[in-house]
Amino acid sequence: MQQKPLNGMKAAILVANGFNETEMTMFQRGMMEAGAYPKIISVESSLANGWQGTSWGHYFAVDVQLADALSADYDVLVIPGGQRSLDKLKLTAHTRRFIGGFLAAMKPIMLVGDAGLLFAYTGQAEGLMMTSTPEAKDVVVQAGAVWSEETPTIHRCVMSGVGATTEALSEMVQTLVNYVAEQAALAAADEELEQQAA
Numbered sequence: 001m002q003q004k005p006l007n008g009m010k011a012a013i014l015v016a017n018g019f020n021e022t023e024m025t026m027f028q029r030g031m032m033e034a035g036a037y038p039k040i041i042s043v044e045s046s047l048a049n050g051w052q053g054t055s056w057g058h059y060f061a062v063d064v065q066l067a068d069a070l071s072a073d074y075d076v077l078v079i080p081g082g083q084r085s086l087d088k089l090k091l092t093a094h095t096r097r098f099i100g101g102f103l104a105a106m107k108p109i110m111l112v113g114d115a116g117l118l119f120a121y122t123g124q125a126e127g128l129m130m131t132s133t134p135e136a137k138d139v140v141v142q143a144g145a146v147w148s149e150e151t152p153t154i155h156r157c158v159m160s161g162v163g164a165t166t167e168a169l170s171e172m173v174q175t176l177v178n179y180v181a182e183q184a185a186l187a188a189a190d191e192e193l194e195q196q197a198a
Contacts, residue, residue: 004035005181011038012074014066014098018084021050021057023112023169027078030173034181036076039063043092051082066094071101076180081113081133090121099124103157108183110152110176111160112169116140119158129155133162154179 011031013024031038042048042062050057066089071077077099089095099122102109111119116132119125120143129146131153141147151168152161152175159176163169 005177006031006075006184007035009036009075009180009184010073011036011076011078012041012069012071012098013038013078013080014041014089014095015048015050015060015080015082016043016085016088017049018051018088019048019080019082020085020113021052022166023080023082023163024050024060024078026163026166026169027080027110027112027173027176030170030177031076031078034177038078039074041066041069041098043067043088043094051084066092066098069094069098071098071105071107074102074107075184076107076176077102077109078176079109079111079115079118081115081117083114083117086115086118086121089118096122096124106157108176108180109158110172111158112172113162116145116160119143120145128158129153130158130160131162132160 028038040063043066044062046062047059048062049059114133114136116130117136120140126144129148131148131151132140152159152172161172163172
């Protein structure tokens with residue numbers, strides 16, 4: 001198999017202060033190892049502060065402010081959990097616009113941990129089969145989602161999963177990498193067929 005299955009792709013990681021630092025860094029590292037360029041998109045202006053366990057964690061440089069971010073510039077979207085982060089992201093209309101662009105183009109989205117709540121808050125959970133943390137279940141279901149006990153769950157272009165351990169998170173990262181690589185291969189094959197037909 002190709003060493004860098006996501007070579008040259010751009011991955012958007014959407015956060016606000018209080019995001020789950022472990023989830024974010026695992027996916028950031030996983031995307032880089034797969035050859036993608038992860039970019040931190042945030043409502044914060046220059047630095048976003050992670051949440052590590054029971055206290056504030058590290059600061060991470062923001063690559064693009066959410067107000068200026070366009071889904072067209074990215075191949076994949078990762079949304080780490082973290083209640084503080086999700087509460088902040090739901091307050092801006094840019095969140096719905098940015099996520100909506102990925103949904104409309106059927107680009108892969110990974111909702112990590114309680115990030116499924118963000119889809120509930122922004123009205124984008126309707127009819128979607130997904131999973132999230134047990135605490136988020138009622139909110140997600142009330143928002144019109146179909147609850148799944150499987151982790152990760154893949155429906156349409158949206159993957160959702162809960163990584164309670166480092167191993168589980170690693171598996172989710174691998175699921176995302178495999179899915180994105182498969183979709184890219186399918187798109188390339190379609191393009192080749194179209195060129196042959198022309």
